[in-house]
Amino acid sequence: FSKVVCGFEKQQEGSLRFKGEDMMGLSIKERADRIGYVMQNPNQMISKTLIFDEIALGLRCRGYDEDKVKERVESTLKICGLWPFRKWPISALSFGQKKRVTIASILALEPDTIILDEPTAGQDYRHYTDIMEFLEELNRRGITVVMITHDMHLMLEYARRALVVNDGRLIADSSCADVLTDRELIEKASLKETS
DSSP states (O other): OHHHHHTSOOOSSSSSEEEEEEETTOOOHHTTTTEEEEEESSGGTOOSSSSHHHHHHHHHHOOOHHHHHHHHHHHHHHHOGGGTTTTTBBGOOOHHHHHHHHHHHHHOOOOOOEESSSSHHHHHHHHHHHHHHHHHHHHHHTTTEEEESOOOHHHHHHHHHEEEEETTTEEEOOHHHHHHHHHHHHHHHHHOOOO
């Protein structure tokens, strides 16, 4: 679903609308102006040596002047809690900090929505909590946060709405509690039951 939304794959049928606008004719770049996508593994997204340059990359590719790049990157570094590390090489960061850098690189582009694939994968409890509190703050600032996850505890604790996809089809759109108390749905979607 996220690959279709972002334009990485073509939709096979139906329509795709974002804020009422048909997205069918939009390029990947035009979609990325509205919707940011953060991969599960930050190492698959990172291409620069320094944190500042990684976050600035998308802005520079879009032709922003360096004053605007600096302003946006510095603002994003502060929002993401990366300001103290702004001059560090990415290789000196933990996995969780790299994850924040990839999120920051998308946030600098000011999308309306951000899609995160397994945002807490590979995190210990402290980093898991830090990332989720950070995402909650982004949501309070008006950014729609969509998480792709198999972590039912994460979903129950942080999500207000659950969409369940199975075999390329939406099979549920409900509250998290409703999803996880529907035994037939749990079995059909191969979800893990929680205690």
